[in-house]
Amino acid sequence: MARKKKGRAVSGWLVLDKPYELGSTQAVGKVRWLFQAQKAGHAGTLDPLATGVLPIALGEATKTVPYVTDGEKAYRFTVQWGAQTNTDDIEGEVILTSAARPKRAEIEVLLPEFIGEIDQVPPAFSAIKIDGKRAYAEARAGKAVQLEARKVQVDQFKLIDCPDDDHAVFEVVCGKGTYVRAFARDLGQRLGCFGHITALRRTFVEPFEESDCISLADLMALEGDLDALDAFLISPRAAMHGFPELRVSEDEARRIRLGNSIILRGRDAPAEEEDACAIYKGKLIAIGDVTKGTFQPKRVLLG
Known part of the structure; x- marks a missing residue:
């Protein structure tokens, strides 16, 4: 049993x-x-x-x-200029320093470089696996960590405030796999002043x-x-907001919950659709694909 x-x-x-x-x-x-x-x-x-x-x-x-x-995510974060750390945030050890401090205009002119599909090297202290081991575990053990650049999507990158010469506040909207700490590292290096994150808040997860x-x-x-x-x-x-929805009958809901496919009927029924949501009495009961007018469940929600 x-x-x-x-x-x-x-x-x-x-x-x-x-x-x-x-x-x-x-x-x-x-x-x-x-x-x-x-x-x-x-x-x-x-x-x-x-x-x-x-x-x-x-x-x-x-x-x-x-x-x-x-889904898409949004963050608000503060960068402190003048020092780069091995973790790219306030927790790490300082590895590079500079007396230079960037002007607002110098920061803003660089931001377009970080928008769109960009190549980003993840921080050494990250959960990415290297030969089966987490990068942060290798870094903490004092081993040199070399990570390859990855394609990430950045939709917005804005400078919100410069409260003093040493700090700048940003907001970024980005896709899956983006490391916000890497922005502080890369911006600091491009500006020649180095930088690390001192505060980070996620404000949106689609x-x-x-x-x-x-x-x-x-x-x-x-x-x-x-x-x-x-x-x-x-x-x-609510988690599936924006995905196509299919209203189904009681009999169709019963068949779907058993893992069976159903034929979609009606003038407006889709012929092809990925990740469509089967809805019965206002509740999500399954997620699946529509192929040639047939809905095949991939994930069935019980209850």
Whole structure:
């Protein structure tokens, strides 16, 4: 007999305002414990020193995690000029220094170089694997880490403020796999003054906004009140905002939940579609592909 899973079969997305100095995995663990959920996952790791939008999926919502992870993200961050660290943030050891400080116009003229599809070398202290080992583990062991440049998509990169000669505040909108710490390193090198991040906040993970966030402190205050906690959960369907939707009947929903395909009928039925969402009574029940007018489920949500 299959072992019964521990916890509640609760499903939905929680948009956590991740606090400073808490790792993403730790945050997921705390949320899972609070909600007594059978399973949990998150969309897009945040460094412990970063704060902001950390979408956490519970239960069946974990089946939509890849679609959120692949979505657009936005960050607000502060760079301190005059020093480059080995981690490209405030935690690391200073490895290069400069007395030069850039003017606002000098910074702004460089920003177009960082917009579009660009080549970016990830920080040495990153989770990328080298011969099966994490780059940060190799770097912490004192080994030289050489990472290859990767293609990343940057849609917006703006200078928001220069509060003093030593600091600049930026906002960036980018795609999956982009390292914000690398912007501080690369900008500092291009400007000849070096730089590292001192503050980093994620403000958007498509489709979740900063306004959707709930703090961990507020959640902890509701410990044991499962009804109050569940009120903060967002439907798994919300994670698929912008994807094509197919309204299905009760019989079609039953067939889909058994993993069977259905033939789409009607004048407006699509003939071909990737990652279409089957919707029954307002709820997401499956994600699949439409081929020659037939919907074939790939991920079926139970309940």
